[in-house]
Amino acid sequence: MLAARRLRRPAVRRVRGQFLVEGPQAVGAGLAVGALSEIFVGSSAMSRYAALLDGAGIAVRVVSDDAVASLSETVTPQGVVGLARHPNHGIVDIEESRLVAICLDTRDPGNAGTIIRSADAAGADAVVFAGSSVDPFGGKVVRASAGSIFHLPVVTDITVDDAVRQLRDRGCRIVATTPLAPRDLHSAADAGELDGPTAWLFGNEAKGLPDSTVVSADAVLRVPVYGQAESLNLAVATAICLYASARAQARLGSGAKDAGGGGRL
Amino acid sequence: MLAARRLRRPAVRRVRGQFLVEGPQAVGAGLAVGALSEIFVGSSAMSRYAALLDGAGIAVRVVSDDAVASLSETVTPQGVVGLARHPNHGIVDIEESRLVAICLDTRDPGNAGTIIRSADAAGADAVVFAGSSVDPFGGKVVRASAGSIFHLPVVTDITVDDAVRQLRDRGCRIVATTPLAPRDLHSAADAGELDGPTAWLFGNEAKGLPDSTVVSADAVLRVPVYGQAESLNLAVATAICLYASARAQARLGSGAKDAGGGGRL
Numbered sequence: 320m321l322a323a324r325r326l327r328r329p330a331v332r333r334v335r336g337q338f339l340v341e342g343p344q345a346v347g348a349g350l351a352v353g354a355l356s357e358i359f360v361g362s363s364a365m366s367r368y369a370a371l372l373d374g375a376g377i378a379v380r381v382v383s384d385d386a387v388a389s390l391s392e393t394v395t396p397q398g399v400v401g402l403a404r405h406p407n408h409g410i411v412d413i414e415e416s417r418l419v420a421i422c423l424d425t426r427d428p429g430n431a432g433t434i435i436r437s438a439d440a441a442g443a444d445a446v447v448f449a450g451s452s453v454d455p456f457g458g459k460v461v462r463a464s465a466g467s468i469f470h471l472p473v474v475t476d477i478t479v480d481d482a483v484r485q486l487r488d489r490g491c492r493i494v495a496t497t498p499l500a501p502r503d504l505h506s507a508a509d510a511g512e513l514d515g516p517t518a519w520l521f522g523n524e525a526k527g528l529p530d531s532t533v534v535s536a537d538a539v540l541r542v543p544v545y546g547q548a549e550s551l552n553l554a555v556a557t558a559i560c561l562y563a564s565a566r567a568q569a570r571l572g573s574g575a576k577d578a579g580g581g582g583r584l
Numbered sequence: 585m586l587a588a589r590r591l592r593r594p595a596v597r598r599v600r601g602q603f604l605v606e607g608p609q610a611v612g613a614g615l616a617v618g619a620l621s622e623i624f625v626g627s628s629a630m631s632r633y634a635a636l637l638d639g640a641g642i643a644v645r646v647v648s649d650d651a652v653a654s655l656s657e658t659v660t661p662q663g664v665v666g667l668a669r670h671p672n673h674g675i676v677d678i679e680e681s682r683l684v685a686i687c688l689d690t691r692d693p694g695n696a697g698t699i700i701r702s703a704d705a706a707g708a709d710a711v712v713f714a715g716s717s718v719d720p721f722g723g724k725v726v727r728a729s730a731g732s733i734f735h736l737p738v739v740t741d742i743t744v745d746d747a748v749r750q751l752r753d754r755g756c757r758i759v760a761t762t763p764l765a766p767r768d769l770h771s772a773a774d775a776g777e778l779d780g781p782t783a784w785l786f787g788n789e790a791k792g793l794p795d796s797t798v799v800s801a802d803a804v805l806r807v808p809v810y811g812q813a814e815s816l817n818l819a820v821a822t823a824i825c826l827y828a829s830a831r832a833q834a835r836l837g838s839g840a841k842d843a844g845g846g847g848r849l
Contacts, residue, residue: 344814429694433817442810463817470812503842505831543842545707545830547735549609551823552698552728558820559827565810566770577768577808 320386323359323402327392329454333476336405338456339390340468342397343371348466349401350375357402361387364398371399392458405456408472410485413445417516418564419486420445420557423479423532424523425452430554432463434521437558439467441565446471447486449479479532483520487537491518495536496560497528498550503543504563512538513567519560524553585651588624588667592657594719598741601670603721604655605733607662608636613731614666615640622667626652629663636664657723670721673737675750678710682781683829684751685710685822688744688797689788690717695819697728699786702823704732706830711736712751714744744797748785752802756783760801761825762793763815768808769828777803778832784825789818 323339325331332338337356340349349355355377360368361384372379388396406412413419420438425431431453438446448455455464455473474482483493494507494517507513520536522528533539542556551559569577588604590596597603602621605614614620620642625633626649637644653661671677678684685703690696696718703711713720720729720738739747748758759772759782772778785801787793798804807821816824834842 433820436813436817437820439811440807440809440813440816465814465817467811467813505834509835542705542827543830543834544705545834545842546704546732548701548705548732549730551705552701552730552819554817555698555702555820555823558816559823562807562824565808569770569808569810570774577810 320359320382320389323390327458329457332405332454332456336407338403338405338461339458340401340403340461341391341393341399341458342462343368343399344466345461346399346401347371348469349403352469354403354469355401356404359387359390359400361398368399393462406472408474410447410474410477410482412472413474415444416486416489416491416518417568418443418561419447419491419518420521420561421447421449421479421482421486421518422452422521422557423528424450424526425553426524427553428453428457428459429463430524430552431455432460433554434557435460435464435473436467437554438561439470441558441561443471443561445474447474447477447482449477449482479520480535483518483535486518491516492538493518493520493536494538494540495520495528495533496540496542496556497522497533498541498544500539500541502540504540504560505543507538507540508563508567513564514571517564519557519564521553521557585624585647585654588655592723594722597670597719597721601672603668603670603726604723605666605668605726606656606658606664606723607727608633608664609731610726611664611666612636613734614668617734619668619734620666621669624652624655624665626663633664658727671737673739675712675739675742675747677737678739680709681751681754681756681783682833683708683826684712684756684783685786685826686712686714686744686747686751686783687717687786687822688793689715689791690818691789692818693718693722693724694728695789695817696720697725698819699822700725700729700738701732702819703826704735706823706826708736708826710739712739712742712747714742714747744785745800748783748800751783756781757803758783758785758801759803759805760785760793760798761805761807761821762787762798763806765804765806767805769805769825770808772803772805773828773832778829779836782829784822784829786818786822
C-alpha cells in the first residue's frame with residue numbers, strides 16, 4: 320500500500336511506470352483495455368463492486384476502507400482503486416493523426432481530464448500535453464477523463480515545438496487558437512479548412528498561447544464570442560474546436576464514425 | 585459582515601435578494617452593469633485592487649483579510665467580494681428568445697457556472713435552471729461563470745414543464761438532448777433545423793433527462809460520439825449544442841454577431 324500511495328507523486332509515477340485510477344468507471348475502463356495489474360478495494364465496498372471485481376481477471380486486494388481512501392485524491396473516495404501501467408506515449412505511438420489536440424501549459428487538472436474526455440468523444444487520435452502542463456496521469460485528471468485516459472494516446476514530456484514539428488511531419492495542418500485571430504472557427508469550417516488532418520494548438524488557461532507558438536502554426540483561428548463573455552473555459556473551447564473538425568471530417572467520411580447512442584447528457 | 589456571511593446560504597440569498605461575488609473579475613463585471621451595492625476588500629488586498637476600487641462609485645468597506653476570507657467559498661480567497669442584487673429573473677424577463685438553455689437538475693456548481701459562461705459566449709438570451717438544480721447565485725457557480733452571471737438572465741425557481749411551455753409560447757422550438765436520440769446534432773444543423781429560435785433541454789449529470797421531459801420536446805437530438813467515450817461532460821455538451829445553434833443563426837444573420845477578439849483561449 321505504501322508503494323501505491325507514493326504514486327500520488329508525478330515523479331514516482333514516471334519512474335515506476337504506473338499510475339492510480341479511482342472509482343468504478345475508471346477501473347472498468349482500465350480493465351476493458353487490459354491496462355490494470357492490481358485492484359485495491361475497501362472491505363465495506365466489496366459487495367458494491369462485486370460484478371466489476373468478479374470479472375476482473377487480475378489480483379484484487381481487499382484492504383481497510385482507510386487504506387483505500389489514502390490512495391484517493393478526491394474528497395469522496397469511492398472505495399476502489401486500480402493500479403495501471405503508465406503508457407509513456409510519444410508522438411510516435413499515435414497510430415493515425417487526422418485529429419490531435421496539443422495543449423500547452425494546461426494547469427487545471429479538471430480541464431486536462433475534460434479535454435481528454437472530449438477529445439475521445441470527438442474521435443481524436445491523441446492528446447498531447449506539452450510544456451509545463453499538469454501531469455495527465457494524476458488522480459484528478461484521470462477522474463475528470465471519465466475513463467478516456469485509456470481510450471487514446473496521451474502524450475507527455477514534450478516541448479510544443481517538437482510536438483508541432485512531428486505532427487506536421489505526419490501530415491497535420493497546425494491550427495493555433497487565440498481570441499485575437501482575425502478569422503473564426505466557423506468561417507474556416509465553412510471554407511473546408513478543417514476537412515484535412517488537423518492538430519489544434521491550445522494555450523494556458525490564463526495566458527493563452529505565446530506569440531512564438533502562434534506564428535509557428537499554419538493557421539490561426541478564434542472561437543467566435545457572440546455575447547459579452549470575455550472568453551470561454553479552456554476545456555469548452557477545446558471541445559468546440561475538436562467537434563468542428565470531427566463534423567467536417569465525418570461529413571467527408573474521412574474521419575471516425577459516430578458510434579450512435581451511449582452515454583448520458 | 586455577519587449579514588453578508590449569511591448570504592452563503594441559498595435561502596438567505598433568495599429572501600434578502602442579494603448574493604456575493606468574489607474576485608476582481610466578477611466584481612468588475614458586476615460593477616460594469618451596476619449590479620453591486622457594496623464591496624468588501626481585505627486590508628492587505630487594497631493596493632492590489634486600487635484601479636478597480638477607485639472607479640467603483642459605490643461603498644468600499646476595508647475589513648480584515650480574515651473577514652473577507654470568511655465570505656469566500658473558495659480555497660484561495662482573492663481578497664475582494666462584492667454584494668450584488670439578486671435579479672430574481674423569470675421567463676418573462678428574457679428580452680428575446682432566439683437561443684435559450686434549460687438545465688434540469690444540474691447538480692455540479694462548476695458545470696452550472698461554465699454553462700452560464702458558454703451560453704453568454706454563444707450569444708444565448710438566457711439560461712434557465714429548472715427543477716432541483718444547484719442555486720446559480722452560489723459562490724462556486726458565480727466564480728465558474730467568470731462574470732457571465734451579470735450578462736444574461738439566469739432564471740431559477742421554475743419547473744421544467746413551465747419553462748418548456750412558456751418558451752414554446754414565445755416561439756422557441758424545444759430540443760431535448762439525450763444520447764439515445766436517433767438523430768445527431770450535426771445532421772439537424774445541416775438540415776437547417778437549428779436556424780430558428782431554439783430552447784435546448786439538458787438533463788442531470790448522472791441521469792440525463794427523464795422520459796416525460798424528452799417526449800414533451802419538439803425534437804430530440806444527441807451530440808455524436810465518434811470515439812469510445814461513454815459521454816461528454818455536461819457543460820461541454822451544452823456548449824457544443826449552443827454553439828451549433830449560434831453558428832446556424834449567425835450564418836443566417838438572425839442571431840447575435842461575433843464580437844471578434846476579446847478573451848483568451
